[in-house]
Amino acid sequence: MATVTLTPTKTPELMLEANSVTPDAFAGKNAEQIATLECREGKTHVTIGDFFTVSGNAGATAAETDIVIAGDCTRVKYIGSKMTAGTVTVNGNADMYVGGWMKGGKIHIKGNVDSFCGIAMEGGEILVDGRAQNHVGCAYRGDWRGMKGGTIRIKGDAGNDIGTFMLGGTIIIEGNAFIHVSTHAEGGTVIVKGNVDGRVGGQMVKGTIYVFGEIKFMMPGFKKVDKVDLEVDGTKATFDHYIGDLGERHPKSKGKTVFADLYLKA
Template sequence: MKTITFDQIKTSSIALEFDELNTDNIYTWTEDDFAKYTVPVGNSRFPITDYFKITVEGEADSPNEVKMIMNGDMGRVKYIGFRMSGGEVIINGNADLHVGAEMSGGYVLVNGNAQAHAGREMSGGKLEIMGNTKEFTGASYIGEWRGVTGGEIIIHGDAGKQCGECLTGGSIHVLGNCDILAGIHMTKGTIEIDGNVNRWPGGQMKNGNIIIHGKLGRLLEGFVEQGIVTDPEISGKVYAGKYIQYSGDIALNGKGGLYIDAENNRDKLSAYSEGNDEYITLGDY
């Protein structure tokens, strides 16, 4: 096992770009190799040792045997974990744009917040963010129509707008709240949100499933109420409790599933009696 530790010396007002420094490319590197490397900073390149003290310990025969540890505030370091296929990246601070973008394997942990496009177009691996994320988490890049196709994203805080845009596989779990248009254009995969959702989840979705445990602010007109389901099993996982089930988005002849916690969203029911809390289906009202 090889451990490569980046201890931050100074920050940059212009973001450093780490797209060349994934585990696939550097698993054979020594401290001397890093001493010769210049990192892109805007339109220029500068020695990476101007910004980090880099320590290399152990040996690796493949990217799977590498752990990158980044200590400091990486809020101005983009593309950490970009296109990695294996190994681990531990960021002990915040991360800038595109953390974990296009990764196909391995594990990236952000012990802080992440900026926009976290986990963009992932096909495998696991991205875990202990804080909040900005917009387009697990989404496609601007102008593209395919986002995450596989892998797992876990956000312990809140997620910004259009989380899971164009999701075509894999799963996203937001333990906090989520802004507007989660799962817009999704065709497959699962988005689970423990907290509240602002507005319009699943807009123009064709397939896949969205599960909301908190309160939904506003639902799009393209979703048709199917009834109340108890302990639904979705993609092999059982979600305990009662959920209002919708299908949509019918504007695109979509067959996606939207499940929202019935107790937290009584105002969304087509019929509800305050004196009857033992509801199972709409017909029980």
């Protein structure tokens, strides 16, 4: 494995769109070449070297490349987006679209992330030590094909629209979430360890939600069917089992209607 370290040298005036900060783009390049990779600030073309000092050469492939950003990226978007392998670690905050459309590898953000973290993700892992803004693991605006695979773990709280149009994969919010969880989902799993304000599973067709805390306002389209003992993310507990959203169309499998499942800790 080879480690490339980016040290921020200045704060972008606009947001820096750093689509090229991925192990895939770095692979096979030395520090000098990495510094010349293109990014955008507004409508202008800039390079990684305009905002970071680069030390260390990348590995031959993405899988052999670790990227460490030794500083704050509050104004840097698209870190690790579309990456397929390797790792990215940010020793601070990151802006929007961390790990968006990601297919593999690992991202570790030691601070907070802004919105659209793991949007339309297909595989790999994202770990955020702090909190996340809105749209964690959701679909791109307008798209009906959301997160397909991989895992996103947010250790703090998250905002609204978590797992919208989700098709697969897992999202774990260890803190509280605001509103709209798994809206329109047709698969995948969302686990909220804390409380949710409401609109959990609206228009949900398939998929699973676990809530350990309270749901302040339950959707009327969910019906309690039974009580079950489960182990969820390493915790054993008893959950009330709801199915829904009864107002939405549902597919049939082997003659039985398939509903989305919502497990609320009893």
